[in-house]
Amino acid sequence: MTARWQTVLEQLVDERYPRLLARATLVVADADAEDLVQDALVATFASRARFTHVAQAEQYVRRAIVSRSIDRARTAASERRAVERTVAEPVPVVEIELPGLQQDVVAALRALTPRQRACVVLRHVEDLSIAETAEQLGLSQGAVKRYTADGTAALQRRLDVAPPDDDGERLALLSPEEAHRD
């Protein structure tokens, strides 16, 4: 018999891997998406959190994908795994083909900074509040407002989407550390 967490993990991958990949593709380049999904799975299932069903675990992992994308430097571990994967499985990286507008959306997201992208996805796709997004990403609420506003403004310019009302307020200045991290 397998441990409960392992059953949930394997079921999540078996049933919802494309959705996890899709979330990762929103926030990182295609070539990094699989690595990011794995990192988020390890972080989520190695924690003390206990999941009773796959949907609950999926929510945790999808948010972990976004938050970890910010710190997604090419660490030695990820670099080596990428190299190992290439050597062991020399499958060419396939760029996904999407309908025109969706391809434009992906391109527009790529043009954002990692923090802008993470804030936009958590605020607008996950529907998290400013406070919840700040907690998820370890940022101040002022920083979340700033990154979200900058990100949505940039997307609006490229995609001609109306700006959300709740992000139109004036924002506090970022701390010097926050301003320079991107």
Next chain:
Amino acid sequence: MTDLGHLLAGTENGIARVRAGAVPAPGVVSRTVQRVRRRRGLRHTRDTALGVVLAGAMGSAAWWAGASPDATPPAGTPSTSSVPSASPSPTPGAHSAAAPVAVAVPQPVPAGVLDATTPGWILSVSTQVRPGTMDVWTDEDSRTVLHLVSPTGERTTLLHLSLPWTSVSVLDWEAGRSQALVALAGRDVEGPVFGTLDLRTGELAALPRLDWMHQYVGRAGTGDTLWLTAPAPAGVDPERASPMYPPPVRVVNDEASAGAEGDPLAAVPYGEGAGIRLVAAAPDGQVRDLGESGLRRPTVSPDGAWAVVVDTAGAPHAVDVATGERHALTGLPTDPGCLDAGWSGDHEVLVACPVPGTTRYELRGHDVARTAGSGPAEPRLVATTDTAVRDAWPLGDGRLGLGLVVQPDPCDVVSDPAVLDAGVVTPVTGQWGDADHGGTLVFAAGAVHTHLNGCYAGGRSGPQRDVRTDLTTGAVTTFGWLDDGHVDDPDVVAADGWWDQASGSFVVGR
């Protein structure tokens, strides 16, 4: 959802449709499972050493939950007792150590290093693995190592554990001594085995098992070690059941599934009234029964004179470790929102209760010695905080170390350290990373020691590492790493004789 949200969500769904049928590359899932299992295993080893595994140290429920203000003791049981429990010792005979046997290989160590250690030095356990062996892990590819670590982070390797022993948890160590109380586990060995480990020779003087289940609680000021013990419950074959986890879950090995990897195979509710006893074992091997305990782990006061026990009815008691006298702590609040926050004095229990209508908490100290001597005393208001508090411990200079619970469930069982001084609470995490959060906190020798980022509730999380944080300067010393990303240093090339290392558990010398 906003228009932008609909657009992004639609794009995400489009990507998922294009990726329909995508599966991870061969071996990826198994490697992911192994990484998770390894981290969970190391966390369990670490938690065992810190005593977190026992019920009562996990979760934020009040330790006396279930007891009502009007609860009366069962008929025939006085609320205070002037005589020790009349129940017989669970295991007849002395708790004397067996002859030492070699369990580890000593490493070259400069003369006098152990003798020169002072409170604040650390014994740390790590697992070392040959690089590139993640998928095929043989006995020769991994080893368990015991290190001595100075307060400034210098590491000296003391011992390499010998097969069949594969894990060691240091339970207690007095700085300057060459012996430590440990729990050993191994492959195909009935364990854990408790005993005194000679840090110079690698020899273990094993202690006899006090009962089918026995778990280390702490060390009393008398020098006695305190244990929780229990017989195998009725109807359970003790040869096929392993008390590997704390109540209320008990593990039963199923022979039909022998050979399966991973966590134990079945869980059976342990239930109250399982005959759990608190026992004191003296250095000369004599054993004293200090009375019944419920499922919640007892705690030992900073002066080592008192053990606070919650009985099977959920009522807390203070047990005088020297005499065995037991005194009901009837003055403690029973609001289920109140939390066991630690100790605010040598024999003062700290309780954190929510302030009605706010998100703040009042911290009140309850002197268990005074309660035992003259009845319930008025609790002392220690402070009011913005968050719940855990792991409080007096620093010996009038200040109080606190753990501020800043993360949501399920990580409300860990906390970030702060110092309470003259009514002012000051966090000491100023030099931590912005994505760092503490674990169980150990205040000792002017510092707080903890494993960072062991609990993940979502969001950003810094690398997992063991740190010492100076309570005056805030200076941080890292003395162990768990995170693979750090262990795999990009500037280091593995060669013959190289071992990747990941920290496990640690104990701060008292």
